[in-house]
Amino acid sequence: MWIDDQSPTRLDPASDVPLHRQLGDTVRTAIAGGQLPPGTRLPTEAQFQERFGISRSVVRQALSGLTSDGLIQRGRGHGSVVAPKHEHHRAVQKMSGLSAQIATSDDVVTTEVLRLESDADPRAEAALGTSDLVSILRLRSVGTEPIALIHTWLARSTVPGLQASDLVNVSLHATLAARYGVPVSAGRRQVRAVAASGSVAAEMSVPIGAPLLVLEGTSLDSAGSAVEYFCTWHRGDQVVFDVDAGASAQDGSRSFKSGSVNPHSSPDEALGLSASALRLAESLTEFATRISDESQR
Structure with a gap:
């Protein structure tokens, strides 16, 4: 049983992080890493208490938080189980944003603007050809659960007068x-698999080291000029990237269909991004396994 593999001293009463948050993060990490797959019955409150030496109120507070986030389901007399996986699919080759792709009558997507300010970034400056930049940090959620953190840079001359209030629940x-x-x-x-840093983890309400999918790059206007540079972190346990791939007429290798990420890119660029995306699931599995192993040491 999963709890038998957990160190009795895993939770630290001397930490600034409350015990219920520590317990909740422990279960979150196990769910994200696959140690507690959907449908798995969680330990009982008594088992949590005995294993970690904590009170029932701490256990109930942790389980309540996990329930609110949709990670577990609690039934009277039936204990708690890991909730069915609810995945949001994003097509990497489409220019439409995450909110446009996943918003349905059941999944209401909201956007909160955390910051809009002047901010220098070498990558954005190189992409946009100016150091006079506007930096926008937005948090995208489904219901009350954050699923993506979006950092965008724009040339100030492109968006004169833009205010944070202009982008609340609105597409940039x-x-x-x-x-x-x-x-x-x-x-x-570009698509990469990363572990959540402290600042990103805090904004997205996930444990430090949680697996994330990062989509970053430059957007162009109809004339081919750079409009924005962006970096978007997606929760690896909530968002799935879909890639259209097919056999190339020339060499039989895998490539994007027409309507790819960049219609002006070379075949080599398209093949490279396709291969990167196809390796993404494998990379996430490796991250989750390593994170879980390190957290148990």
């Missing part, structure tokens, strides 16, 4: 097109 690309006459029509993107 739609605003660029409607208000500033700058439609986003193409882009160059």
Whole structure:
């Protein structure tokens, strides 16, 4: 049983992090890493108490938080089980954003603007050709659960007068097109698997080291000029990246279909991104396994 593999001293009463948060993060990590797959029955409150030397109130507070986040389901007299996996799918080759792709009557997507300010970034400066930048940090959620953190840089001259309130629950690309006459029509993107750093973990309400999917790159207007540089962190346990791939007429290798990430990119670039995305699931599994092993040492 999973709890038998957990160290009795895993929770630290002397830590600044409350015990219920420590217990909740322990279970979250196990769910994200696959040690507690959907449908798995969790230990009883008594088993949690005995294993970690904590009170029933601490256990109930931790389980309540996990229930609110949709990670577990609790039934009277039946104990708690890991909730069925609810995945949000994003097509990497589509220019439409995450909210446009996953918003349904059941999944209401909200966008909170955390910061809009001047901010220097060497990658953004190189991509946009200016150091006079506007930095926008947004948190995208489904219900009350954060699923993506978006950091975008724009040339200040592109968006004069833009305020944080203009982007609350509003698409940035739609605003660029409607208000500033700058439609986003193409882009160059990269996909990577990373472990959540402290600042990103705090904004996304996940444990430090949780597996994330990062989509980053540059968006272009219809003339091929760079409009934005962005980096978006997606929760690896909530968001799945889909890639259209097919046999190339020339060499039989896997490549994007027409309508790919960047219609102006070379075949080598398209093949490289396709291969990177196809390896993503394997990379996430390796991250989750390593994170879980390290957290138990």
